[in-house]
Amino acid sequence: xxxxxxxxxxxxxxxxxxxxxxxxxxxxxxxxxxxxxxxxxxxxxxxxxxxxxxxxxxxxxxxxxxxxxxxxxxxxxxxxxxxxxxxxxxxxxxxxxxxxxxxxxxxxxxxxxxxxxxxxxxxxxxxxxxxxxxxxxxxxxxxxxxxxxxxxxxxxxxxxxxxxxxxxxxxxxxxxxxxxxxxxxxxxxxxxxxxxxxxxxxxxxxxxxxxxxxxxxxxxxxxxxxxxxxxxxxxxxxxxxxxxxxxxxxxxxxxxxxxxxxxxxxxxxxxxxxxxxxxxxxxxxxxxxxxxxxxxxxxxxxxxxxxxxxxxxxxxxxxxxxxxxxxxxxxxx
Numbered sequence: 001x002x003x004x005x006x007x008x009x010x011x012x013x014x015x016x017x018x019x020x021x022x023x024x025x026x027x028x029x030x031x032x033x034x035x036x037x038x039x040x041x042x043x044x045x046x047x048x049x050x051x052x053x054x055x056x057x058x059x060x061x062x063x064x065x066x067x068x069x070x071x072x073x074x075x076x077x078x079x080x081x082x083x084x085x086x087x088x089x090x091x092x093x094x095x096x097x098x099x100x101x102x103x104x105x106x107x108x109x110x111x112x113x114x115x116x117x118x119x120x121x122x123x124x125x126x127x128x129x130x131x132x133x134x135x136x137x138x139x140x141x142x143x144x145x146x147x148x149x150x151x152x153x154x155x156x157x158x159x160x161x162x163x164x165x166x167x168x169x170x171x172x173x174x175x176x177x178x179x180x181x182x183x184x185x186x187x188x189x190x191x192x193x194x195x196x197x198x199x200x201x202x203x204x205x206x207x208x209x210x211x212x213x214x215x216x217x218x219x220x221x222x223x224x225x226x227x228x229x230x231x232x233x234x235x236x237x238x239x240x241x242x243x244x245x246x247x248x249x250x251x252x253x254x255x256x257x258x259x260x261x262x263x264x265x266x267x268x269x270x271x272x273x274x275x276x277x278x279x280x281x282x283x284x285x286x287x288x289x290x291x292x293x294x295x296x297x298x299x300x301x302x303x304x305x306x307x308x309x310x311x312x313x314x315x316x317x318x319x320x321x322x323x324x325x326x327x328x329x330x331x332x333x
Contacts, residue, residue, distance in 0.1 A: 005031040005107055006100075007083040007168065010091055011073030013039040016047040018092040018211070023055055025094040032100070034058045035080050036091075037073035071178035071185025074161070078171065086168050088161040088186075092123075092211050099207035103165055112197040114165040115139050115154060117204040123213030131212045135160060142202045149251050154202060155194030156240055157255045161186040163208040166193065184229045191236055195243055226270040230263060230280060237289050253290060260284040260291035 008026060012019050019036070026034060034055075040063055041048055052060045061080060063073050074088060085107060089095070096119070106114045117139040120132035138158050142150040158164075161178075174196040178185045237258060241249045256262050260281065267277045284291065 003030055004033045004083040006085045006087060006103065007033040007035060007077075007081040008087045008089055009074055009077035009081065010034070010036045010089050011039055011070040011077070012036055012041065012048075012091040013070075014041045014043045015091050016041075016044050016051050019048075020051055022089060022091060022094045023051075023058060025096070025099075027100055028057055029100065031083075033081065033083050035061065035077045037061045037063055037076045039063045039068055039070065039073050067180050069180060069182045069185055071180045071189075074178045074185070074189075075180065078177070081168055084168060086166045086171065088164070089208070090162065090210075092213060093162065094209050094211070096206055096209055102205050102207050106165055106201070109201065111165075111199050111201050112167050112170040113193060113200045115142075115158065115200070115202040116163045116165070116207045117143075118160075118163040118208045118210055119206050120210040120212055123211050129210070129212040131210050135163065136204075139202050140204050143204050146202075148248070152244075152248055152251050153255060154200075155197070156191060156252050157257055158194070159187045159190050159257070160210075161190060162210070164190075164193070170197070179232070181228050181232075183225045184232045187229075187232050187236060188239075191239065195240075221270050223270065223272060223276075226267065226272060229266075230283075233263060234283065234287055234289065238287060258289075260289055264291070 010019070010022065023034070026032065034057065036058055038048070038060065052058075059080060061076060063076060065072055065076075070090070078086075085103075087103070102116075103114075117136045118132040119136070120129040121127065122129040135158055138150075138153050142154045144150075171193075174192070176189060176192045176196065178189045179187075237253070240252055240258075244252065252258060263280055263284065264277055267280060272280075281291070
């Protein structure tokens, strides 16, 4: 076995305290390569410099490109990765105790990807959050029953790059990279991983904890961020439709994250206004993206979705960070 078996890639921006918590959660082993790529941080630099001096076993790099974003940093990290396996982590999250002992059991497998069930906590209360539940259910459902529906959901609806062990040669052979946009850079990456993977496995073992806090870009609410995500949503739907049978695409688009109603809901959260909401509905109609799915006509299913949405909105509301930016016209095909 080569000296480096696992590379962990971490984009970082202005959160050295969180980053240190993450680094502490990773054991110091010669088999682990840790790659941190800083995304042009401009605050708490003295803490970040001290961190670099303290963690000599960690490889620190800078984003020296003209672009910003975690996608750019993750792609830079991939150019420095040398191990057989990859894990991606966000700087404000962390790995659970003994995660390496769990992950290493899969190092000798023939898998392209191994999916692990994540957990999450709320940064302010330090209590278990609901942020991981969507991903936990995707993994757990496939573990319980590996039928076609659960496989398609695993392939195409697990959007986060974390809590997945990915073979580096698989990424390189299929030329899979992150999109270099400010938000949603990981969605198409995960979609392409799901599409290309041949041999894969899922386990409800937990190796990663997602932290729900206001510092993450997922909570930064702006018109620009919405349209970047919406553009990705449309392209993702069109891609999955193009590479799957009509029957399989219908299964995938029964997931709420592939329905237009979710985009309308998010547009309301983003306070876009009636005109913009009507415009995005026109775009979805033009691209034959459904607004609703017949299964939500079932009162039980719809009630479950409504309760989950309300819980998520209430849990996230105190973390939302609305950015006041000049309104502009965004072109979404």
